[in-house]
Amino acid sequence: MSSTSSITNVAALARVSKATVSRVLSGQRTKDDDIARRVRDAAEKLNYSANSAASALRSDTTNTIGLVMPDPSSPMASRMLAELDPIANGDNKQLLIGIGDDLNTQEERVSAMLMRRIDGLILIPPRDVDPAFLDAHAGSIPIVQVSGRSSSFRVNWVGVDENASMNLTMHHLADHNATSIAYLSGNIDSSESADLFTTFQITLSAMNLMSDPDWTTFGECTAERGYREAMELFEGKGSKPDAVVCASDEIAVGVLMALFQLGISVPHDVIVIGSGDSPIANAISPTLTSLRPPYRLLAKETMRLLGEENDGQHWMPARVAFPPQLVRRESTDSPRFGSSDMATPRSDDDSDDE
Template identity: 50%
Template sequence: MTRKLATGQVSIANVAALADVSTATVSRVLSGQRDKDDDISRRVKDAAAKLNYSVNFAASSLRSDVTRTIGLMLPEMDDEQTPAHVLNSLSAAIRDAGRYLLLSITADPEQQKEDLRSLLTRGIDGLIVIPENNEDFIASLNAEHKNLPIVQLGGKSLTSHISWVGTDQSEAMRMTVDHLAEQGAHAIAYLSRELESYTAADLFTTFYTQANALDLTPDPNWVQFGPCTMERGYQAAISLFRDRRNVPDAVVCASDSIALGVLIACKQLGLQVPEDVKIIGYGDSPACEQTQPALTSIRPVYEDIAHEAVHIISKWNESMTKMPTYRAFKPELVYRESTWSARTGSSDMTPPGSTNM
């Protein structure tokens, strides 16, 4: 019968013996340096759990240059809450990798520089940033790219010297316009975010290109730029549908907040969604499932993006070239009632619930 060791008596050698592997393998698995999810990793983790063994990361960091920490710099939360989705996914991915998160949330340029200096002095193993178009901040990132793996999440690439992981925004727009065309839309409006934002110009170009290809060229007055707020969506819809002689039958919204405002305005104006107007948002926020009708939305694959960012940082030291990585993920279209159209054939007559396309 195996005698259970007290927590203080357990060593890495005990774990290695129980898992029938070397102590070096135990160290790599529990530190996250070995990221394969195979039988060896499972045996090591099971043995560590049975013996109540945990790695002393603080002591380990004193013996090496690895601190097991990743820095994350976010702008202030906006009303779309996209950074909240990112933060939740990154926290889980970093935790799964056996690492710890050091977080900075600020949109103030001076505070960003100060927070970056603070993270660097703590010896972080890598840095993940949500873009802020700050020249001093970009210069600081360029100065560190040879010493530290840095990954930008989404937006327009700030610099060619750091890795980029995010959503394929052009593909997201193509999916959106194609979906509306398939649902019978003929005249599409587009409520974009502010034109000076990182992806707005590219999305605007993709929207027009795809709409023209499908013979859905919008009235110029139907393409508008502004903040991603519910109030903006409401006011834009009131303006769009005031004159019923020339109105769109679908509205593409740059955020779910805008889409919610459009939905409220349509109800106030007596327009039926989706019979009179189809509405699609971006972000797939929890509110999309709570509205009547439920809102169709584009959902970035936040979990995949987060795990790829952490993977790039974890593998950086093994790379000989230290070249930046670029990875764009195709999003999901979550199809709900706000864009449904009954079409010929019994299989098309049932309104959608919440299905990914």
């Protein structure tokens, strides 16, 4: 029997991964627990040695990690690539990149990578879609989905805590004297948008803030939409909000453009906050306060999940959500309640995720 087939049989008999077999028999795994005992018992029954395990593991390892993502110029994709690459290099692994702006293309990229025998897969899905096809591959290699929708009970997920995002946003606006809030949400058929809207409504009530049903809209995350809806909201008659929460920086940029055209001062008359902390947030005037995903933490946790031992079947995959960082800029630079300091608050642009 060949060493490669033997390590597979040992792993099957012990109900663990081939990597666990190698680590136990080579002494790299020092725990003397039920897993280790099962591996040693299986190896003894099959007359299998530590040298064979190490050799077989090397022959099955390519030291490549597949990364499939949408438009690489998008903030999430570009920042995650920048954080993941040095971690992979430090582990003597290389990232194999695949680009797919829609789910079908991403599935094709994943299939091509699996044929090249990657050691693990990271997938950043397009906005508002659930990459359910990953379930079919969950038993063959470690997989981590970064952000986006997921209904899988087999695929690890790492992303941003959206409830924490909304709570952080609302408390920041209230701290800067906002009392009536408009909310330009993402697409209405997105579960992420639905969850954020629910949190928005709950937080409004809990903090005694006010909104109007006409001030909440759903749609594409574009500057064109932000401009159009801000013009409709602030050009007409009736009560106006003193703060606008935007589901993306792109929407917020459109809002800022409309307010400038209408002669409404930001942040003195209206304060505006975006989400994503894209490069445009620091390029527009006034600069845009935004929520920054904790990219470094997301990357570290993603690589940790890919590298950890797969010690048999789990009832549930890992699901890890990190709160975002609020990057304070000019669009919310109004005096705080109870504050005598009228100077510009410090920018959080250069602070660390950790």
